[in-house]
Amino acid sequence: MELLAKNRNRDARVGLSLFSLLLLAYIWGSTYYQLLDAKNEAIQTAQKDARNYARTIEEHTIRTLQTADQAALFVSEHYLVSGLRFDLLSYMKSGIILGDILNQVSIVDQKGELALSNLPMKKTNLADREHIRVHMEKDLGQLFVSKPVLGRISQKWSLQMTRRINHADGSFNGVAVVSVDPFYFTRFYDEINLGKHGTVTMFGEDGIVRARRDGKSAEVGQDLSKGMIFKAALANGSGDMRSTSVVDGKERLFSYRKIKNYPLYVAAAIGIEDALAPYQTRKIEALRLSLIASLLIIAFSVFVIAMVGRLQRSEQHALSANAAKTSLLHDLELQKDELKASSDRLDTIVQNAADAIITTNDRGDIESFNHSAESIFACSAKDLLGRNMQQLTPTLQAGSWKLLEAGVLGVVEGVRNGGAVFPLEITTSKVHVLGQDKFILIARDITERRKVERLQQEFVSTVSHELRTPLTAIRGSLGLVAGGVTGVLPVQAATLVKMAYTNTERLTQLINDLLDVQKLESGLLSLTQVSCNLAKLIDEARDVNQAFATRLEVNIALHNPTPDVQVNVDAGRFQQVMANLLSNACKYSNQGDTVMIATKLLASDRIRIAVSDRGPGISEEFRERIFQKFSQQDSSDTKAKGGSGLGLSISKAIVNQMGGEIGYHSTIGEGSSFYVDFPVYSG
Incomplete structure (x- = not known):
């Protein structure tokens, strides 16, 4: 009998283990195929979007080319009739020839000389230009679209669109030239949202880009002739494909189209990263x-197997002695009591929790309501049981409860008994009980928290402003005294005045930092970004901060010549960032050291400015919070080096708001290098 019981229990454990393994295989297999379908669906959707965008761009390009062609035909016909008496400028001013699309409209005579132009002109021979030479050699019978060229008269990049002008006998009489700004196309591309890594490109049968927008900058002139997109477009005319760009090396979903009647193509592309972004979110949730x-x-299998083993031992005890039954019954009674006690403790915890805890069904009907919920909503549980949660949170849409699996609803409007509205922070979780979906909502009244946050901001702003006014007067007076306005001070008095003046400067800087933090947190910090010469900014930063470095017996030097580039920044805030980085580097340098400023072009569109020292470096435990407010490497830093711990936090916020990035490299015992990256401004 005992052997039979052992075999039966062993079979039960083996069967349960196999069932659990099959169930796990089903779950992960189902998850894999669902994610595979989701990924394919995301790719297909993105490819369809790229196809629709390509059609839109194609239509816009055709309309623009037709407008340019009509202008060229119009100019050709009037030149044949009027010759050099053709008043081209009047037609431009009257709007008959669209000036918002065209940079320049001109006539080149049969010798290649510039004969007429709407812009101020000088004697220029253009016979060497491709868009003139091609018509001098033969009659194309259609509009010719050139590569992007820099106009000798307009001094602007343009796409030269030309038509041959013939005498009545068909002989060559000149060329009508209309110049289209390639960035006219990219301005239209800006209105198409293809994501962070999306691109829009117009290129010719020669593979040269006429206009391109990659989300960060507009460009012309690249050669795509070795790329898969160009080869596919040349072979098929129109189509879709997934490929890696020869311009920036990023993988994208392309849709390309041949421009009817013109030797041009347009391509719209969506980055694979952008296309798969929704899928990645879904993937993480599914895997979780x-x-x-x-x-x-x-856990269930282990529990059941353990219970089976326990049952086996219980049966063995039952076979050996009747006393074991009594012990087992006693154990079960104890477990029952423990379960009841656990249930009572859980109920006590729920009822006495500081936050409101509410359970609902999948329709939002309330099934339980703890004491804190009664207090927050000013009504009793018995009055609300069975009623819909939307009565307490009317801003939630009816039927939205099935979306609560997301976990966090955020801040919504709650309504107390009597109609008072207050801010409510809600988190949710979904459970499946007896075949039904149930939702647990944890709600917190954040009215007081909002008040405290507002009071904190108002307090910092008020105290900072109130302190800065008298502090400015004190600082000015001390400066006058230290400067000898009241006469020569005794040595001891002069030392004390200098100490007081230095501390007023530190306090003024701290107040300014606090005000900047308050502006950043409230979104009130405004920037005036203009195109600035980087070399001048760097020279100014070095000169302004050299006096501070000299006091610490440290020198500031340029590691290499600054590239002659422009950056689009707020000059004052840029200098504030540089002052923070340079002052930190000087404070952590040894006497006699040199702090280096290095600039480096990372690519054609990015510039890096790095400030390096040979100080002690940044400890590993401090690196995660180095850009947080009031952060110091250790408790002695504030006293030994000075500062509030706000500089890097403010610098990071300013750099991010100006479209840049900030970071650092550090080696213990060898020093640190903080850098900021900005886009190169191309006008």
Whole structure:
């Protein structure tokens, strides 16, 4: 009998283990195929979007080319009739020839000389230009679209669109030239949202880009002739493909189209990263749910196997003695009491929790309501049981409860008994009980928190402003005294005045930092960004901060010549960032050291400015919070080096707001290098 019981229990454990393994295989297999379908769906959707965008761009390009062609035909016909008496400028001013699209309209005579132009002109021979030479050699019978060229008269990049002008006998009489700004196309491309890595490109049968927008800058002139997109477009005319760009090396979903009647192509592309972004979110959630389900299955299997083993031992005890039954019954009674006690403790915790805890069904009907919920909503649980949660949170849409699996609803409007509206922060979780979906909502009244946050901001702003006014007067007076306005001070008095003046400067800087932090947190910090010469900014930063470095017996030097580029920044805030980086580097340098400023072009559109020292470096435990407010490497830094711990936090916020990035490299015992990256401004 005992052997039979052992075999039966062993078979039960083996069967349960196999069932659990099959269930786990089903869960992960199902998850894999669902994610595979989701990924394919994301790719297909993105490819369809790229196709629609390509059609839109194609239509816009055709309309623009037709406008340019009509202008060229119009100019050709009037030149044949009027010759050099043709008043081209009047037609431009009257709007008959569209000036918002065209940079320049001109006539080149049969010798290649510039004969007429709407712009101020000088004697110029253009016979060497491709868009003139091609018509001098033969009659194309259609509009010719050139590569991007820099106009000798307009001094602007343009796409030269030309038509041959013939005498009545068909002989060559000149060329009508209309110049289209390639960035006219990219301004239209700006209105198309293709994501962070999306691109729009117009290129010719020669593979040269006429206009391109990659989300960060507009460009012309690149050669795509070795790329897969160009080869596919040349072979097929129109189509879709997934390829890596020869311009920036990023993988994208392309849709390309041949421009009817013109030797041009347009291509719209969506980055694979952008296309798969929704899928990645879904993937993380699916894997998380599958992992949770797997853990639950494993835990359940282990629990059941353990219970089977326990049952086996109980049966063995039952066979050996009747006393074991009494012990087992006693154990079960104890477990029952423990379960009841656990249930009572859980109920006590829920009822006495500081936050409101509410359970609902999948329709939002309230099934339980703890004491804190009664207090927050000013009504009793018995009055609300069975009623819909939307009565307490009317801003939530009816039927939205099935979306609560997301976990966080954020801040919504709550309504107390009597109609008072207050801010409510809600988090949710979904459970499945007896075949039904149930939702647990944890709600918190954040009215007081909002008040405290507002009071904190108002307090910092008020105190800072109130302190700065008298502090400015004190600082000015001390400066006058230290400067000898009241006469020569005794040595001891002069030392004390200098100490007081230095501390007023530190306090003024701290107040300014606090005000900047308050502006940044409230979104009130405004920037005036203009195109600035980087070399001048760097020279100014070095000169302004050299006096501070000299006081610490440190020198500031340029590691290399600054590239002659422009950056679009707020000059004052840029200098504030440089002052923070340079002052930090000087303070952590040894006497006699040199702080280096280095500039480096990372690519054609990015510039890096780095400030390096040979100080002690940044400890590993401090690196995660180095850009946080009031952060110092250790408790002695504030006293030994000075500062509030706000400089890097403010600098990071300013750099980010100006479209740049900030970071650092550090080696213990060898020093640190903080850098900021900005886009190169191309006008």
